[in-house]
Amino acid sequence: MDARVKPLEVNAVEAQPTTRPSRAEAEAAVRTLIAWTGDNPDREGLLETPARVVKAFGELYAGYDQHPKTILERTFKEVGGYDDIVLVRDIPFHSHCEHHMVPFIGKAHIAYLPHDGVVGLSKLARLVEVFARRLQTQENLTAQIIDAINEHLGPRGAAVMLDAEHMCMSMRGVHAHGVSTVTHRFTGVFAEDRQEQDRFFAMVGKR
Numbered sequence: 001m002d003a004r005v006k007p008l009e010v011n012a013v014e015a016q017p018t019t020r021p022s023r024a025e026a027e028a029a030v031r032t033l034i035a036w037t038g039d040n041p042d043r044e045g046l047l048e049t050p051a052r053v054v055k056a057f058g059e060l061y062a063g064y065d066q067h068p069k070t071i072l073e074r075t076f077k078e079v080g081g082y083d084d085i086v087l088v089r090d091i092p093f094h095s096h097c098e099h100h101m102v103p104f105i106g107k108a109h110i111a112y113l114p115h116d117g118v119v120g121l122s123k124l125a126r127l128v129e130v131f132a133r134r135l136q137t138q139e140n141l142t143a144q145i146i147d148a149i150n151e152h153l154g155p156r157g158a159a160v161m162l163d164a165e166h167m168c169m170s171m172r173g174v175h176a177h178g179v180s181t182v183t184h185r186f187t188g189v190f191a192e193d194r195q196e197q198d199r200f201f202a203m204v205g206k207r
């Protein structure tokens with residue numbers, strides 16, 4: 001099958017499947033951007049840059065080819081009856097804002113109240129990667145993480161908080177350095193019970 005007609009797998013409801021250009025077309029686009037900046041894409045140091053950039057994009061946007069189900073499908077039930085909050089905090093992530101394609105970098109804190117087994121702790125960090133390695137807004141990233149937890153783990157409650165610095169606000173535009181943006185979403189018991197929210201904030205260490 002021609003790589004150009006390979007459908008792009010997407011998980012966002014609003015995103016439409018689209019077709020992928022070829023690698024050669026992607027490299028030509030990078031070459032155009034280099035020339036647009038005012039540099040010479042034919043000088044020695046830049047000759048291989050389009051190929052490197054496209055390869056790097058393959059890593060930075062790998063999330064389009066990954067699905068949360070494959071990460072969250074394996075759960076463990078032998079946890080000694082543990083059914084209280086499981087919090088994995090300070091998960092580092094890098095994403096790219098969909099407005100400027102410039103990085104936003106921060107930490108994710110994910111908690112859930114188990115219902116029928118627990119998931120491997122590393123899987124929550126992997127889940128963040130699935131969605132962070134796509135073009136994003138911080139709000140959408142927050143929502144996609146918690147929606148995937150609810151869909152695939154069915155917990156009694158879930159809580160997600162992201163704290164990130166957007167390079168499009170510091171390196172360009174308003175040039176506001178050191179600004180952090182905090183988003184959070186609660187579902188289930190965390191949404192209904194203020195005390196559970198307070199426990200989450202206390203455990204994360206932010207109030």
Ligand SMILES: Nc1nc2c(ncn2[C@@H]2O[C@H](COP(=O)(O)OP(=O)(O)OP(=O)(O)O)[C@@H](O)[C@H]2O)c(=O)[nH]1
Pocket residue numbers: 097098099136137138139166168169172173174
């Ligand atoms: N809500 C939200 N806004 C974001 C995020 N990442 C970047 N932005 C904002 O997206 C907005 C885009 O605004 P526009 O006015 O269309 O673009 P712009 O002229 O480049 O804006 P400036 O950044 O103010 O120069 C900016 O205010 C960015 O700060 C995000 O994750 N969530």
Ligand SMILES: [Zn+2]
Pocket residue numbers: 097098099100101102166168169
């Ligand atoms: Zn931006």
